Amino acid sequence: MLPWKRLLRPLAALVLTAAVATLPAAGTAQAGTAQAADAQTVTATAPSSGWNDYSCKPSAAHPRPVVLVHGTLGNSVDNWLGLAPYLTSRGYCVFSLDYGQLDGVPLFHGLGPIDQSAAQLSVFVDKVLSATGAAEADLVGHSQGGMMPRYYLKFLGGAAKVNALVGIAPDNHGTTLSGLTNLLPYFPGAEDLLKATTPGLADQIIGSAFLTKLNAGGDTVPGVRYTVIASQYDEVVTPWRSQYLSGSDVRNVLLQDLCPLDLSEHLAIGLLDRVAFHEVANALDPAHATATTCASVFS
Secondary structure (H helix, E strand, C coil): CCCHHHHHHHHHHHHHCHHHHHCCCCCCCCHHHHHHHHHHCCCCCCCCCCECCCCCCCCCCCCCCEEEECCCCCCCCHHHCCHHHHHHCCCCCEEEECCCCCCCCCCCCCCCCHHHHHHHHHHHHHHHHHHHCCCCEEEEEECHHHHCHHHHHHHCCHHHCEEEEEEECCCCCCECCCCHHHHHHHCCCHHHHHHHHCHHHHCCECCCHHHHHHHCCCCCCCCCEEEEEECCCCCCCCCHHHHCCCCCCEEEEEHHHHCCCCCCCHHHHHHCCHHHHHHHHHHHCHHHCCCCCHHHHHC
């Protein structure tokens, strides 16, 4: 039998994916790093069509700015190369932030403690509201980015500043990562490794202390509209039904109910799926919503 240390290495590699390859040998999550990195939100690399354009003023048709919240191992540009232009071309003021940065890990964000990432989101929303003059923002997040804002809404005063939260494949109740997390107890030290090197990943495991706190007392807070857009082919947030929320003013949507031919999994639904994008637009402006079908790929 192989020693447990040799068994731990491939398991950790599977769970951490690209993060392990980029982490410094002695890297740990630093609270100060996450706060300092808030000032480094993307500006020059974003398109000039209204995305991260702080001179953009919301219109009467779309009176609230939209803040895009990337997923784990994503960033404020790569995660939104599809959806940000889709929304700006429809007249929205669109902004995106980087959060959850770790020392020595460029580009791959969303790895820091999620409560600290929510604090970064709070600062960013205040910045957007100040620049646009709007009283409230709408949030759209992919994966962790659809779940993390709920901490901001519930514990950091975000409910007074947010009209709607749209989660695209959000891990609202955690994930088994297609069963991989169930193997952690069989590898001594594996869970401690996750917590020490990438706390943002450890926080997303079903049953984590973070998720227990987040979901205690109910999934939602009054005054915010919630939409969840899930795919039955999601291989990252599993089981996929755990993405759904319970509570007042919640709409849970299965992508395949809108278009049975849509095979998008966890990444595609957030990066390039125009059927999902159409449903995001409906959630942002329900008064003018139109039916989302397979033909929405052409809209």
